[in-house]
Amino acid sequence: MTPLLLVAIAVVTVAFVVAFIRLLLGPSLPDRVIAMDLMATVGSGGIALYAMVTNHGVLLDAVMVLSLIFFLGTIAFAYYLERQGEAP
Template identity: 45%
Template sequence: MIVVAVICAVLLVAAGVMALIRAEKGPSMLNRTIALDLFATVLIGGIALEAAYSKRIDTLPILVVLSLVGFVGSVTVARFAAREKHEEKRVRTTAEIEHDEAVRKSVLEREEEQ
């Protein structure tokens, strides 16, 4: 059991460090949100690993609260992602993609007419 716990802990630490590096580099708000959500998941996994190793169940409310905070945070950022500036390379909505395609097609049709 100790070997498995140590291996899991090392993997969780590595994932946490990589998530923090990704959150620092970005480049967009959505990338940072995903990285911080992953870090919250790693933190939840670490607490669950400690609870399993020490055979305790009193940390379950902490796990539930951290899960809810991570979920609500991700949903909140995703909801306001449409307000992110174009320079930050945000994910476009379906309506924006359709509008850009219509503009591109009309420009191509005008060029063909000339």
């Protein structure tokens, strides 16, 4: 394993921990949802790093599908927030 991969794994781990702290301490619902989205994105990056370390390219397909699902979840939440301000 190269030193660059070790640094990348450390950065991904720190980013995940910081996002988890924001999830726990977030003052509002949008802050927490954004933290969850960031954790999903960083998790996808972690899986991609693991695929690079272990030479399993099939994991990159899973990362692509998960990223699409996370993106659609973020769009759904944005739509929910937009509709929340409208009168019924």
